[in-house]
Amino acid sequence: MIRLALGLSVVALFVIGARVVVAGRSELAAGEELEQSGDLDGAIIRYRRAAKWYLPGAPHGPEAIARLGAIAEQNAGATRRAAYRSIRAAAFAARSVFSPYEEALSEANAALGAADESGELRATLDADGRVGPAFIGAVALFWCFVVATFAFIRRESKDRLRNGLGVLAAAGFVGWLVTLVWA
Numbered sequence: 001m002i003r004l005a006l007g008l009s010v011v012a013l014f015v016i017g018a019r020v021v022v023a024g025r026s027e028l029a030a031g032e033e034l035e036q037s038g039d040l041d042g043a044i045i046r047y048r049r050a051a052k053w054y055l056p057g058a059p060h061g062p063e064a065i066a067r068l069g070a071i072a073e074q075n076a077g078a079t080r081r082a083a084y085r086s087i088r089a090a091a092f093a094a095r096s097v098f099s100p101y102e103e104a105l106s107e108a109n110a111a112l113g114a115a116d117e118s119g120e121l122r123a124t125l126d127a128d129g130r131v132g133p134a135f136i137g138a139v140a141l142f143w144c145f146v147v148a149t150f151a152f153i154r155r156e157s158k159d160r161l162r163n164g165l166g167v168l169a170a171a172g173f174v175g176w177l178v179t180l181v182w183a
Contacts, residue, residue: 017055024053024060031067040071040079044086047071051090054100065090065104072111084108140175147172 031046050064065087072083091105099105 020053020055021058021060024050024055024058024064027053028060028064028067031064035067035071040075041082044068044071044079044082048086048090051087051101052093054090054094056100061090061094061100065101069104069107072108081112084111088112140172140178143172143175145172 027046027050031043031050034046035043047064047068051061051068054061068083068087068090072080072087075083085108087101087104087108091099091101091108094100
């Protein structure tokens with residue numbers, strides 16, 4: 001029974017990973033088409049989406065960030081700001097325990113801060129480095145499912161063990177709900 005649960009978990013992770021890679025590549029290809037046709041605003045949106053579909057080791061995220069950086073360097077004004085803001089948005093969306101686009105985020109923050117003459121934007125540019133509520137919520141929900149699955153697999157008549165696992169699963173679910181409110 002444990003092998004079945006582990007096997008299903010591996011299959012589920014593979015399906016989720018495949019979905020992320022396919023969606024990221026699709027957004028990257030759409031961005032390339034829009035950039036070639038001259039629609040930079042549309043390309044920026046698609047590249048940002050591609051970078052947000054982050055999976056460690058997948059090439060579409062860093063490629064999208066590089067394309068956004070190139071658009072920002074080759075243009076000025078609103079297009080440049082939109083590209084740098086998209087880099088920031090993708091970097092914040094992809095962060096978890098570590099930040100995969102940290103160098104690009106620093107460059108975007110520096111460029112946006114230098115362009116801001118009033119100083120109002122500068123206060124919001126520095127990343128606080130904390131793990132986002134979405135990541136904590138995902139961990140809490142994962143914990144809930146793991147403990148609930150373990151409690152289901154244990155078919156012994158140890159009610160105390162099952163009740164304790166039920167409390168742990170409920171705690172994971174409550175943690176997930178708290179992060180929904182927090183976000």
